[in-house]
Amino acid sequence: MSTISELIRQRFGLRESEELSRDAASDDVLNTTIEDLLNRRSIRRYTDEPIANEVLDTLLACAQSAPTKSNLQQYSIIVVSDVSLRQRLAEHCPKTPQLTTCPVFLVFCADTRRNQRVAKFRNHNYANNNLDGFVNAVIDAAMAMQCLITAAESMGLGCAAISEIRDRIEQVSALLELPPGVFPIAGLTLGKPAAPGFINQRLAPDIVIHRDRYDDSGLETDIETYDARRHAIFPIPDKAQMHTxxxxxx
Known part of the structure; x- marks a missing residue:
């Protein structure tokens, strides 16, 4: 088992000679959940091994155990098993070839429709059809997806969130027969990893974490440092870059 210090160095691309802005003694709190989170990476290549129904049901139950605004649970999850439907979805996601080959493909949707319908058949006015309601539904769906990802990775499975389904959201919504008030926020491919993937370096904590007040006064220098650090570890091939x-x- 790695130490927290080792995992944090890997996550932020820090060399052994660079000091961590934390107390190494907290390595004592390392457990499998923390190790999995610090060690997580997107997995886009999967074996042909199927995911048992009971495993998927457990993962979906974990998704539904996520925090949710006022317990309103404003999300829905589409399990896409139909091969022909996956192929039609893939036509709108050309950058996601694993969509047709992954053992499990899920679409997480924000769902403001359900509570509107509940209000209607209980003869109440629905007063939350506004921007705040939209944001709450998106957050609910995102937290459900993250809970499923964490659970899946604890079982040795790999995942990759797919934002590309929003690029042609009208076509995707039509294929999934999503009614008004329900819209996809992300897809998720899931399966047994065929390759280990890699840890992608994150922005330095000093860029993201603020104490008591927002302060980005050092952003220009910090971003230059981050870009150089990440490029040294994992340079993006020229052919993978867009609009060069x-x-x-x-």
Missing amino acids: DKYGTA
């Missing part, structure tokens, strides 16, 4: 004619290469 306009923005140049990283």
Whole structure:
């Protein structure tokens, strides 16, 4: 088992000579959940091994155990098993080839429709059809997805969240027969890893974590440092970069 210090160095791309902004003694609190979270990575290649129904049901129960605003549970999860439907969805997600081959494909949706219907058939006015209700539904769906990811990874499975389904959201919604008030926030591919993937370096905590007040006064220097650090560990191939004619290469 790795130490927390080792995992944090790996996550942020820190060399052994660089000091951590934390107390190494807290390595004593390392457990499998913390190790899995610090060690997590997206997995996009899967074996052909199927996921048992009881395993998937357990993972979905974990998703439904996520925190939810006022217990309103404003999300729905579409389990896409139909092969032809996956193929049609894949036509709108050309950058996600694993969509048709992964053992499990899920679509997480924000769902403001359900509570509107409940209000209607109980003869109440629905007063939350506003921006706050929209944001709450998106957050509910996102937290449900993250709970499922954490549970899946604890079982040795791999996942990759798929934002591409929103690129053609009208077509995807039509294929999934999503009614008004229900919209996809992300897809999720899931299966037994065929390759280990890699840990992607995150922004330094000093960029993301603020104490008592927001302060980005050092952002320009911090981003330059991050870019150089990440490029040294995992340079993005030129062919994988978009719009290089306009923005140049990283």
